[in-house]
Amino acid sequence: MYNQQVREANSKMQEKGMHVDSYGTLNEVLVNLFRDVLEIEEKSLATSHFRDLTNNDMHVIEAIGIEEPKNMSAIAKLLSVTVGTLTIAMNSLVKKGYVTRERGKTDRRVVFISLSEKGRAAYEHHAAFHREMIQSISERLTKDELDALTKALTCLNQWFREKEKIRRNE
Numbered sequence: 001m002y003n004q005q006v007r008e009a010n011s012k013m014q015e016k017g018m019h020v021d022s023y024g025t026l027n028e029v030l031v032n033l034f035r036d037v038l039e040i041e042e043k044s045l046a047t048s049h050f051r052d053l054t055n056n057d058m059h060v061i062e063a064i065g066i067e068e069p070k071n072m073s074a075i076a077k078l079l080s081v082t083v084g085t086l087t088i089a090m091n092s093l094v095k096k097g098y099v100t101r102e103r104g105k106t107d108r109r110v111v112f113i114s115l116s117e118k119g120r121a122a123y124e125h126h127a128a129f130h131r132e133m134i135q136s137i138s139e140r141l142t143k144d145e146l147d148a149l150t151k152a153l154t155c156l157n158q159w160f161r162e163k164e165k166i167r168r169n170e
Contacts, residue, residue: 030156044129050122052096058126060089061098061115066123069102069112080164098122 042055053061063078064070076086090113093099098119104110115123138146 041126041129045122045126047125050125053098053122056089057093057096057098058122060086060093061119061123062126064099064113064115064119064123066115066120069114071110071112075113080168093119 038055041058045051045053045055045058059079060075063075072083072086072090076083079086090099090101094101097116100114100116100119102112102114104112137149141149
């Protein structure tokens with residue numbers, strides 16, 4: 001089955017004028033890229049100030065953001081997780097001092113989440129990592145190459161989102 005899929009992918013790539021070995025190269029680059037981004041991102045968090053944060057914690061902090069407080073449902077939707085799953089992560093972040101919870105003034109059932117000063121510092125540290133990554137890529141590519149990369153990554157992102165939608169509906 002896998003070999004048939006590789007042959008079909010190679011055939012489609014040949015139709016577009018790409019070399020057959022592009023499939024293997026692209027596959028290897030993507031697999032390594034996903035692994036490396038997670039690993040390097042985690043190592044960048046492992047500073048003395050944020051040693052207690054996981055990548056998952058950082059993604060929750062990023063989803064909360066530094067703007068207006070958000071309710072749990074909004075954050076869960078951004079992360080594509082259930083509110084129950086988010087609650088577990090949120091309890092940990094509150095305990096670690098990165099997040100604060102506040103009941104709504106008009107509806108006490110609603111809980112608003114925002115970052116504490118410690119959470120904002122972690123958010124800014126992580127944002128700096130992303131800025132450095134994007135700046136490094138931007139400096140090495142022409143405008144046309146950057147446009148092509150953006151288009152390719154947007155297509156890849158759409159593919160993942162479609163797969164996730166299908167998975168959730170099964």
